[in-house]
Amino acid sequence: MPKPTKGPRLGGSPAHERIILRNLASQLFEHGHVVTTVTKAKRVRPLAEKLINRAKTDTVANRRIVNRTITDRGVVHILFTEIGPLMEGRDGGYTRITRIGNRKGDNAPMAVIEVVTEKVSSKAPASAADAKAQINTATEVADAKEPEVKEVAPEKTEGDAAIEHNTLAENAAADAPVAVEQDAVEAEEKTQA
Known part of the structure; x- marks a missing residue:
């Protein structure tokens, strides 16, 4: 005995549902993205992914x-x-569904379903041994860099230390009146406000 498909039924009859999904998939491939309801986007995603997998x-x-469907x-x-050809290195996840809020009028939840065009990022290592090998090669590359040369400061004599102490004291004395003036200006601004 024929059983109806699980999940939401679009359009009423099974034939109308198939037509809706075929049209959505066709428009998705033609334009790259389609704005539709979340339910329709979720229903068209498996169909679109199967067709893209065939097209690889x-x-x-x-x-x-594919011509049977589209x-x-x-x-x-x-x-x-x-x-x-764009999906050649990708094993799945050819489409992305992004919710965009509710439709004005009937408050239906809307979504954009789009074909993913970004390049596949490099995969994480499959095993712990691969991860350890990557870490070891990274540390070897870091060790292979030229060693940093530290500059050695010339030794200071007692005369240099005295000169340095005097200049620090002069700088502190010169900054002191400025700090007092700034405090006075800030106090005046507070009283005016």
């Missing part, structure tokens, strides 16, 4: 399988020539 390998068989030849061409 451009064969006649894969084109025919009947627009221009969109199929975009899928196989632009989107498929």
Whole structure:
């Protein structure tokens, strides 16, 4: 006995639901993103990901399988020539759903579903041994750098120390009247405010 699909039913009949999902997937590939309800975005995501996975390998068989779902030849061409090669290094997660708030009128939660175009970031090491090897190579590279040369200050004599002490005392004495004047100016500003 035929059973209805699990989850939300879009459009009423199963045929109408399939048409809605095909059209959403087609528009997603043509424009790169589609603004729709969160429910429709969640329902079209698996279909779009399966089609993109087929488009990663451009064969006649894969084109025919995709043509069963997407009947627009221009969109199929975009899928196989632009989107498929872009996703070559990616194992999944070809689409992204971002919620954008509720629609004015019926307050339906809206979302943008888009094709992810960013490059895949480098993967984390698969095992602890790989992680340890990466850390070891990083420390070897750091050790291979030229050693830093420290400058040695010339030794001070008693005469130099006395001169330095006198200049510090003169600087402190010169700064003292300025500090007193600044305190007076701040006090006047507080009284005026």
